[in-house]
Amino acid sequence: MKLSFIGAGNLAWHLAMAFENAGHFICEVYSRDEKNARQLISMLYDARLTPDLNFAESESELFILAIPDDAIEEVTVQLVLPENALVVHTSGSKSLEILRRLLDIYSDVPVRTGVFYPLQTFSKGTNPLRFETIPLCIEASDKESENQLIALGQELSQIVYLVNSHERKVLHVAAVFACNFTNYLLGIAKDLTDSENLEFDLLKPLIEETVQKALDARHPALVQTGPARRNDVTTLSLHLAYLSDKPEVLQLYRMLSDGIQNRR
Incomplete structure (x- = not known):
């Protein structure tokens, strides 16, 4: 299949x-940041930069919007597509209906719409991730379009699911807790060790x-x-005292500890 990428950031890279x-x-490949587009093209076989x-x-059959959620409307306003093209976004939180409505309004030709959402964290410039899992x-x-995207997905991964927009939003919220918040907490731990x-x-x-x-x-x-799980009040008090000069971390420690205790 022939494809075009709109966006050249973390996800598009992989x-x-x-x-x-x-x-x-x-x-x-199109990107508002031409440097990003050129970097991605340099990793591909024979893709060209489109200004x-x-x-x-275009000869492409599939157009992949690998862009921030807030840019989807801005891009679709300007997007000119071949008739009956399949356009997908890669967002965890934006509904399919939003993309469909935008293209109904702004596209001069009939197009098909879908979602192709990889549930993973991506960083540009790292070794390409293995998509099998x-x-x-x-x-x-x-x-x-659904059958086309399923078949395409199965060429990349062993784990392909039909997930509606509400289910995908729930997964995205859960992913923020499991990935983004966890990584933020690890950053706090690093700051604490570095400070001493x-x-x-x-x-x-x-x-x-x-x-594990x-x-x-x-x-x-x-x-x-x-300490919160075993209701170790003495240790909790010592930790809170140590964090007294770090009000944001102190508030987070107290909130998370309360959450753990309330779940007992």
Whole structure:
């Protein structure tokens, strides 16, 4: 299949190469940041940089919006597509209906719409991720497009699900807790060790064991440990006193500890 990417950020970096490795051809890449587009093109076989969003003469069958949620409307206003093209966004939180309505309003030709959402965290510039075990969440406005996206997804991953817009939003919220908030907390732990000239590496075996136990458990709450879980008031008080000159971290510590205790 011939594809075009609109956006050249973290997700596009990995997804475009995954499609090429699966035997598909990337025709064009567009990005508001031309430098990003050129970097991505340099990793692809024979993709070309397109300076604007006029794809009327493109040979691509699939157009992938790998862009921030807030940019979807701005892009669709300018997007010019070949007739009957399939346009998908890759958002965890934006509904399919929003994309369909926008293209109904702004597209001069009939197009099909869908969602191709990889449930993973992506960082640009790292080694391409293996998509075989990355869940792909698929949704489409019609059965033909749905079957097309399922088949395409199955060429990349062993885990392909039909997920509607509400279910995808729930997954996205859960992913923020599991990934983004967890990473933020690890950053706080690093700041604390750095502030006392301690090695963050000392925590890595603990982090690995914690994550593995949570993944292996029937429910992560069943393997919760720590002073809040055992209602160790003395230790909690010592920790709160230590954090007294760090009000934001202190508030977060207290809120999370209260949450753990209330779940008992």
